[in-house]
Amino acid sequence: MESTTCSNTIGTADGVSAWSMSDDQLTTALLDNATQLNQLQGRQLELIREADARNLAVTAGAANTAQWVAGVLRVPSAEAGAMVKLASHLHADLPATARALAEGEISVPHARVISRVVTMLPSHIATPELRSEVEATLLKNAATFDPKVLGKVGNRLLETVAPDLADQVLELKLKQEEASAERDRFLRMTFDTTSGTWRVTARLPKVVGERLKLVLDPLAAPQPGPDGRDTRLPEQRNVDALDEACRRLLAEKLVPSHGGNPTQLVVTVTQTGGRTLHTGIELSRKLVDQLMCEADRAFLVKPDDQPGRVTLLTDTQQRLFQGKLRRLLELRDGGCAFPGCDRPPGWCHAHHVVPWSKGGPTTRDNGVLLCGYHHRLIHQGAWQVRIALDGLPEFLPPDWIDPHQQPLRNHRLTLACLPLSGLRTAYGPVWKGELVVARRKGTFTPEFREEAARLVVESGRRIADVAREIGVGETTLGNWVKAYRETHVGEESPLELSERARLRELERKVRELEMENNFLKRAAAYFAKEQR
Numbered sequence: 001m002e003s004t005t006c007s008n009t010i011g012t013a014d015g016v017s018a019w020s021m022s023d024d025q026l027t028t029a030l031l032d033n034a035t036q037l038n039q040l041q042g043r044q045l046e047l048i049r050e051a052d053a054r055n056l057a058v059t060a061g062a063a064n065t066a067q068w069v070a071g072v073l074r075v076p077s078a079e080a081g082a083m084v085k086l087a088s089h090l091h092a093d094l095p096a097t098a099r100a101l102a103e104g105e106i107s108v109p110h111a112r113v114i115s116r117v118v119t120m121l122p123s124h125i126a127t128p129e130l131r132s133e134v135e136a137t138l139l140k141n142a143a144t145f146d147p148k149v150l151g152k153v154g155n156r157l158l159e160t161v162a163p164d165l166a167d168q169v170l171e172l173k174l175k176q177e178e179a180s181a182e183r184d185r186f187l188r189m190t191f192d193t194t195s196g197t198w199r200v201t202a203r204l205p206k207v208v209g210e211r212l213k214l215v216l217d218p219l220a221a222p223q224p225g226p227d228g229r230d231t232r233l234p235e236q237r238n239v240d241a242l243d244e245a246c247r248r249l250l251a252e253k254l255v256p257s258h259g260g261n262p263t264q265l266v267v268t269v270t271q272t273g274g275r276t277l278h279t280g281i282e283l284s285r286k287l288v289d290q291l292m293c294e295a296d297r298a299f300l301v302k303p304d305d306q307p308g309r310v311t312l313l314t315d316t317q318q319r320l321f322q323g324k325l326r327r328l329l330e331l332r333d334g335g336c337a338f339p340g341c342d343r344p345p346g347w348c349h350a351h352h353v354v355p356w357s358k359g360g361p362t363t364r365d366n367g368v369l370l371c372g373y374h375h376r377l378i379h380q381g382a383w384q385v386r387i388a389l390d391g392l393p394e395f396l397p398p399d400w401i402d403p404h405q406q407p408l409r410n411h412r413l414t415l416a417c418l419p420l421s422g423l424r425t426a427y428g429p430v431w432k433g434e435l436v437v438a439r440r441k442g443t444f445t446p447e448f449r450e451e452a453a454r455l456v457v458e459s460g461r462r463i464a465d466v467a468r469e470i471g472v473g474e475t476t477l478g479n480w481v482k483a484y485r486e487t488h489v490g491e492e493s494p495l496e497l498s499e500r501a502r503l504r505e506l507e508r509k510v511r512e513l514e515m516e517n518n519f520l521k522r523a524a525a526y527f528a529k530e531q532r
Contacts, residue, residue, distance in 0.1 A: 035104035038107050039103070039104040041108045045087040045090060045108070046087070046091075046102070048087045049091045051065060051068070052087070056068060066083075082112070086115055089115045090111065093118065093131065094135055096132075096135055100142075105142075106143075109147035110147050112147070113150045114135060114139065114142070114150075116154070117151075117154035118134055120173055121134065122168070122172055138150065141153050178205065181204075181205040185205055186201075187202040187203075188201050216241040216242060217241075219241035223373045232373075240376075244372045320362065325363075329367050329368070329369050330345040330369065333345070333348075333410075333413070334410075334412045335369065335410075335412065336374055337369055337409075338374035338378075338410060339411075341371060341410065348369040350368075351367065351378065351385070352366055353367065353368060353386060354366055364391075365387050365391065368385055368393040383395055384396040386407075393410075393413070411465075449480045452472070453480040454484060456477065456481050463477050463478050
């Protein structure tokens with residue numbers, strides 16, 4: 001490898017500060033800097049190769065050159081080992097690559113790719129001529145592509161220089177990769193007591209990673225939040241998806257038994273307020289309340305004077321929303337009941353409106369279906385859920401979203417706001433689940449038509465959306481809306497959603513001004529009295 005002398009003015013152009021450069025000067029200086037950095041790194045590899053040849057590591061008391069480099073340069077041992085290996089390969093087998101690096105034409109990552117591709121050539125076909133041809137082709141492409149793309153070019157390079165050997169080499173490469181992945185696979189979980197979180201690191205084989213991705217991707221799809229968008233980062237959605245996948249796996253009892261009992265998450269709550277998992281990890285009350293929405297509960301009595309005599313008391317009350325009760329919630333809510341959410345029933349938890357821990361019963365009128373994301377949102381406390389007088393769930397937003405905290409409902413439940421008693425059928429009274437039968441067999445009363453049209457006019461929503469929700473044809477509903485507007489011509493049109501929000505904001509400001517005015521009046525009266 002040829003020696004290279006580099007300038008000491010890296011990062012400047014003729015000693016000029018970066019802030020004073022023109023755009024062209026800045027671009028030129030950046031390119032010069034990259035070239036000089038490549039030259040320095042090439043020089044560093046040359047020095048490492050020479051130190052290895054002189055066996056300096058043994059003289060310095062190190063076990064090998066990689067260990068010596070790691071200590072001298074203060075780099076991780078794995079990185080030091082890669083540097084020693086690359087330096088040796090460049091000197092022995094890749095003279096053209098070594099020259100290009102010494103001249104600053106390529107970077108060290110480019111050199112690593114070239115070294116890997118040449119090394120990948122099977123020994124029985126890797127003649128010196130073929131190695132030189134592969135190296136030259138990669139060096140030519142390195143002037144255009146970044147290291148990642150160059151690696152892809154290298155993977156298919158034999159299709160160009162030796163097409164008859166390409167499939168054979170690719171198959172060998174894939175087998176080597178898969179054997180290495182199988183040998184080096186691992187998954188490690190460590191609980192961080194400082195942050196109260198689990199740290200997970202893993203290296204998964206191709207198929208295992210692909211299988212995990214297939215499980216998580218549909219569960220990690222964005223879900224509309226209170227403002228209609230999902231504010232979670234993709235990484236956060238992946239964590240929530242993993243949690244949901246594990247919850248379903250445990251709920252279906254598909255995990256082998258553990259210690260003679262079904263595998264399950266165990267939370268211990270003591271009379272003194274302690275809340276811990278079976279591993280001793282402590283939980284907050286809010287998180288325990290969330291877990292208790294769909295958990296079995298058992299009471300253990302341990303006398304203070306005889307702690308070894310633990311007695312199990314059974315809980316005779318129904319704890320979980322199961323069987324017909326769960327089915328009722330699914331028929332009523334049709335999925336996650338939070339406004340704007342479209343998660344199906346199978347993806348939902350059954351949530352106690354009044355928590356079980358506070359005496360809330362497991363009944364239809366104290367339950368609501370929530371997906372995992374909105375279940376956590378409700379337990380955070382800002383949003384509130386309740387069952388309205390008509391038996392349907394509705395949600396109260398926090399005051400910073402709506403100062404008046406007007407109740408909101410999921411679009412699937414909008415139909416319940418309409419006077420369905422006006423829908424005549426041969427099957428008696430109508431409710432949401434029977435609308436399809438009613439639409440086929442019956443007719444619509446004038447009251448129902450007017451109420452449906454008013455829903456379109458006052459909400460400002462599209463006719464197609466409302467028609468789909470209430471189960472009528474788009475043309476039919478359009479005719480109802482047209483007739484409604486002709487009948488109510490001249491009446492003051494209802495406010496749009498943005499106008500109503502603006503009106504509420506103005507009303508809030510008026511109240512604040514009135515309070516401020518009253519305060520000023522009292523202050524003026526007080527000071528006037530003091531002056532007298």
